[in-house]
Amino acid sequence: MKQIFAPWRMTYISQEDGARPGCPFCDLPAQGACEDTLILWKGPAAFVILNRYPYVSGHLLIVPNRHVDDPVALPPDEWAAALAVVPHAVAALREVYRPHGFNIGMNVGRAAGAGIDGHIHVHVVPRWGGDTNFVPVLSDTRVIPEALEVTYRRLLPSFERLDQER
Numbered sequence: 039m040k041q042i043f044a045p046w047r048m049t050y051i052s053q054e055d056g057a058r059p060g061c062p063f064c065d066l067p068a069q070g071a072c073e074d075t076l077i078l079w080k081g082p083a084a085f086v087i088l089n090r091y092p093y094v095s096g097h098l099l100i101v102p103n104r105h106v107d108d109p110v111a112l113p114p115d116e117w118a119a120a121l122a123v124v125p126h127a128v129a130a131l132r133e134v135y136r137p138h139g140f141n142i143g144m145n146v147g148r149a150a151g152a153g154i155d156g157h158i159h160v161h162v163v164p165r166w167g168g169d170t171n172f173v174p175v176l177s178d179t180r181v182i183p184e185a186l187e188v189t190y191r192r193l194l195p196s197f198e199r200l201d202q203e204r
């Protein structure tokens with residue numbers, strides 16, 4: 039007889055997957071990649087989302103799918119998969135925004151300025167000479183010349199190509 043309902047299995051899967059209800063980086067991917075969630079791309083180990091509170095237009099986050107609050111807790115292969123998206127994010131931002139440089143990095147823990155400190159993520163921030171200096175980037179001062187939906191629509195085509203390249 040074929041077993042079609044196995045609640046123990048569901049519990050097992052959600053524990054293994056580690057998704058934490060109430061965490062935006064766990065909840066949003068379940069709603070799909072769209073303008074509402076601001077998710078530009080979803081991969082097997084990581085996804086790319088626009089920062090809802092960007093320092094500058096085009097501020098992206100690369101987020102491992104696994105809910106961990108410590109870089110040490112993410113398995114190396116999942117790190118590799120997440121970081122493999124960095125060059126694509128840089129290329130997409132270059133194509134659309136022609137920035138002069140980038141800040142790429144992480145704030146780990148509340149003390150380091152992490153807005154969502156329960157689920158690690160990598161910031162990719164395009165920079166222009168004279169946009170703002172690095173002090174406002176680390177504080178709450180923001181310059182947002184473009185609506186998030188506009189940014190989303192401008193960047194989406196290059197992330198759709200990411201799936202075709204794989």
Ligand SMILES: [Zn+2]
Pocket residue numbers: 057058061062063064065104105106156157
């Ligand atoms: Zn999470």
